[in-house]
Amino acid sequence: MNPTNPYRNTGLIFSLYLPVISSCLILSLGIFDGKQANADEIKKVIQSNNYSLNLKSATKEKVRIAILDFDFSSVSNPNLLSVLQGGSKGVSDMLVNRLVKNGNFVVLERSQIEAILREQNLGDSGRVDAGTAAQIGRILGVEAVIIGSVTQFDIQQRRSGGGFLGFGASSSDTDAYVKLNIRVVNTTTSEILFVAEGNGNDSQSDTQVSVLGFGGGASTSNEGRLLTKATEKAIDQVITELNNKSTDLASLPKTLPSVDAAVADATGNTVILNKGKSDGYRVGMKISIERVTKQVKDPTTGKVIRNITQKLGMIELVEVDATSSVGKIITGGKFKVGDIAKPTQ
Structure with a gap:
């Protein structure tokens, strides 16, 4: 808390106690589909109404x-x-x-x-x-x-x-x-x-x-x-x-990472990338998942100078550490290990 501005963190405090307030309201009603509310049912209601606490989003990301x-x-x-x-x-x-x-x-x-x-x-x-x-x-x-x-x-x-x-x-x-x-x-x-x-x-x-x-x-x-x-x-x-x-x-506008990532794992609706915070990846970033369909090589050196890709879909990052990121699929699918992940927004 900031002693010079006691109201500065009011929004954060309210967000921290919102799940508790919601639980109290449900308990006070005492009704959940005609039955006495219990802890598991209350938890389901809170989650289904997007009251889950996200401490990462409550803290401003470092520049x-x-x-x-x-x-x-x-x-x-x-x-x-x-x-x-x-x-x-x-x-x-x-x-x-x-x-x-x-x-x-x-x-x-x-x-x-x-x-x-x-x-x-x-x-x-x-x-x-x-x-x-x-x-x-x-x-x-x-x-x-x-x-x-x-x-x-x-x-x-x-x-x-x-x-x-x-x-x-x-x-x-x-x-x-x-x-x-x-x-x-x-x-x-x-x-x-x-x-x-x-x-x-x-x-x-x-x-x-x-x-x-x-x-x-x-x-x-x-x-x-x-x-x-x-x-x-x-x-x-x-x-x-x-x-x-x-x-x-x-509060400066976030820049997109200059380094593409690669899909390290794709299971169900979850995709793990091999890049994280150290390369500028952050929670909430939208990532385009693409597959290389053709490689263009320099005729004199034989080195790959361009990859031709096909867009497969889009993910949104929900968890990021120093060296990896976890995303949830928002469009497309059938991603494979090795597919290219390009930050878009």
Whole structure:
């Protein structure tokens, strides 16, 4: 419940208690076809009147996003990137890992993004703009793409102190500064939905004392650690902004998966596919089931370049996990293992 808006979840609470209310009404009547109502009969009535509770539909589906590698063209000292694990890809990797742990979004794996970039020759010309990002996102089957820039990635050092008659003390301060910004792009319209900025810094102080030329104290330098911590702080600020917008992002029009599935099992009215949430399949999606009737091959290489298919019918997905989907037949039938399943809406 949201303490600032006690009525926000009224609809959800009502849907949760609707089966109970229905049962109470039936019990109060005490009549079911002239007999005393019992638990099995009440259950049948509730199911027949579509009062079955569906918790999946009560929860908004998470938005699917892809995160492209950050741009470092504005950084004053690119050599510092070598101290960050992963180099220039380290920042985007850190953002991906944090968002996955956060759990508010479905984040596409880097391997899928890199495969599309290689296949389509996208992003090789340099900085990716909103139009190119949207094109990449549509191919990947995500609703939003995050493109970002690191505008500051610096180490600054300050030294102070002095000595007198062989006695002295000196101190050094090392500061790491990281600033980054992101743009979230709607893959349907190529519109930049919003921007967010993150700033992070981390510091280390060392002191040395010398007596008659002999010194003691600490003097260390760990630029990689400082820059990593500063980057994590900047990313945390960006994630806070993303979380604040997660509800708005979840309402974006859903894109169709770019990968066709195959029928893994067809028994009665139930069809199981070999693709699931990781490929963009979701509950309620309509899938066209088709059978390959002819394969067209490249005459020079012998590779299949096109499948000619015959439409057999349509299913609607009712259950989806990470790697598979379950659908119910709404038209057609006689599906077989290996038939192609193409998302249509």
